Amino acid sequence: MTSSNDNNPPARSAIKKPRALEPGDKVALLSPASRPKSLVEVARARALVEQMGFVAVTGEHALATHGYLAGSDDDRLADLNAAIADSSVRAIIFLTGGYGSLRLLEKIDYRALAADPKIVLGGDETTCILLAMRKLAGLVTFYGANLDRVRSPGAIAELESVLTSGAVLPPVQGNHDVTASRFCFAPVAGKKITGEITGGNLSALCSLMGTRYQVETDDCIVALTDRNERYDILDRWFSNLYVSGRMERFAGIACGEFENCGPRDSRNLLSLEDMFADRLERLSLPSCFNLPFGEGPGCRILPIGVRASFDAGAGRIEFAEPALSKN
C-alpha cells in the first residue's frame, strides 16, 4: 500500500485547518448543487459577505441552469476546482443546496485542497462535499446553512464569528429555558465523552453510505440534523446507520434541529425523537435531542473534524481546539 492512496483517510495528525479570514480576503460563492432561487439571492449573498469586509467572488456558473442543477457537472465542478486552485480565495461558501453535490465528488481536486486548505462552508445536500473533503483532504469544514438561508441577525453574526475566529469556538449549549422551547434539549442516555465532530445533514450523510466517501464515524460525536423531510423517511436513514453496525462504535449522537420535518400526511406516526430514542437507549449511546445547531435561524455552525467533548446530560458540546488557524 502506498501512502499516497487517495482512498486512505489521512491520519488524525494530518488534519488541515484553514486560516481565519481577515478583512479583504476573497470569498468564493458557488452553486455546486441546485441554482439559487434568483439573481437577487446572489446579490444578497454578495452584499452579506462584503458587509463583513471580505471580497465576494461569484462562481461563473452560479446562476446557470441545467434541469435541477446549476449548470452541468463539468460547469459546477469547474467553478469549485477553480476556487480551490486560486490561492487568493480563502473561503468557499455555498449559495444553496437542493441536489447535485454528490455528482461532483469523484472529480473534486482534494490534493490541491490539502495543499492549500481553505474554509469550506455549506449545508443541506452540499454537506456531501464537506464530508468528502474531511475524508479525502483531511480538511476541517463547516456545517451550517447555505447562504440563502443565512438571514437572521443571529445567523449572520454566527457566520462572521466562525469565519474570523482563530480561537476555540464557544460551546454549543442546549437550554432549559421553557419560554424558548425551540431549543429546549432532552438527554436520552449517557455520560460525558470526547471525540471528533462529524455528520450534519442526515440525508446527505446516508448518500455516502457504501461509497468511498462514507464518513469515518468510529469514536466520533456524530451530529444529525435535517430539514423538510418526513419522519418516516428520516427513520429509514437512521435505521440505515443503525443496522450498518457502525452506530455502536459512535462516541455519541448529538441531534440538532430537524427544521420543518414532520409526519406530513402519515396517518399514524410517532415523532422522530420517539423513533430514534428506543435504539439510542438500547445502545446506551450518549445522545440528546434538540441542540441548537442545524440550518435554521439561531443555529450554531459546526466545525467538522474538530475534537470536542459532549455531555449529553447537560446538552453541551465543548470544543477542545480552534477550528481555524491564526495567520
Place this chain on the structure above:
Amino acid sequence: MSHEIASQQVIKPPVIGRGDTVGIVAPSSPIFEEGDVEFTFEWLERLGLRWKVGKNTFKRWSDLAGTDEERLSDFHAMWADPEVKLILPIRGGNGSVRLLPHLDFELIRNNPKVLIGYSDITGLLIPIHQKTGLVTMHGPTAGSFFESEYTYENFVRLLTRTDPGGEVPDPEQKDDWNPDYPPYRMVIAPGRGSGRLTGGCLTLIRQLMGTAWEIETRGRLLFIEDVGEEPHSIDRMITQLELAGKLRDIAGLIVGECVSCRPGNSKRNVLSLNQSVEAMLREKFEGARYPVIYGMRIGHSADKCTLPLGVMASLAADDEMVVLKLEESATS
C-alpha cells in the same frame, strides 16, 4: 466484498398449488383499515389457497405493525411453520430494514418457501436472497395481487408453474388514443445482456448501502423502481449506486415506471427547476455498455409483473423491440 451467488447455491422455493397455506404477515407497516384484508381472503379462496394470519398483524407502533420484536416473531413463525408455503406480507410501508440484524437466515435457508412483495419488502427480498441463495419474488403484496388482471396473471404464472417463466408480457394499453407515459419499454441504451435478476425499490436499495446486506450487482440484471420521489431524488439514489461501483459490472438495467415521480408529484423536496426522469436517465445512461430500459410496470405500478431475484434472465433492447425473458422457472 460482493460476490456472485454461484448457480448451485440458488435455492428455488417449492411451487404453489391448490390447498397450500399462505402466511399473511406485516413485517413493515400495518393496513390502516382492517376490513381491507377481507378482499385478499376472497381472492386466495378463488386460487384454492388457505391462509393463516400472523398474530401481531394488526398491532401498531408508530407507522409500523407493532414493535420490531412483534413483527419479527410473526415473520419467523411463518418460516418455521411447515404448513405455510407462501409468505405474503400484507403491505410495505416502512420498517423491514429494522429487522435485519435479528433475522434468522438459517431458519429461512432450511425452510425454503415463496416470499413475495415490493416497496419496503425489498428490504427483506434482497438480504434473504443474498444470505440464503433463496429465490425471492419482487411482486405484489397481499393487498395488491388482485389489483389488475396483469398483476394477477403474472403472480399466478410465476408461483404455480415450474416451467421457465419465458418472455415477460406487457400490460394491455388501456386507451390507444391516450397512451400511458412512460411507455412500457423505452430504450435508453440498446444492447443485450443476461444474468441473474436482482433489484427492487430504489429507496430500500439505498437504505441497505453500507450494511452487511448491501445489494450485490456484479453480473446481474438489475431492476429498480420507486414511488413519490422527485427526479432529482431518483438521480441522487442512482448516483450513490454509481459511486459505490454498483452500476459498473451489471448485465443490464431495468428502470420501472416510477409512479408519482414526476416533478411536483412527490409532495416533498420539490425543486423549482426540474427535468424528467427520462431526461435524467438519458443523460446518465446513453452510450452505456449494457442495455438500459425505462417504463416496465413493476413494484408500485398498479399493473406489475413478478420478477424473481436470483433467476437467470436476458434482456435484449434495440430500435425494433425489447425482450425481457426469464430463462428459468422461479419455483421448483
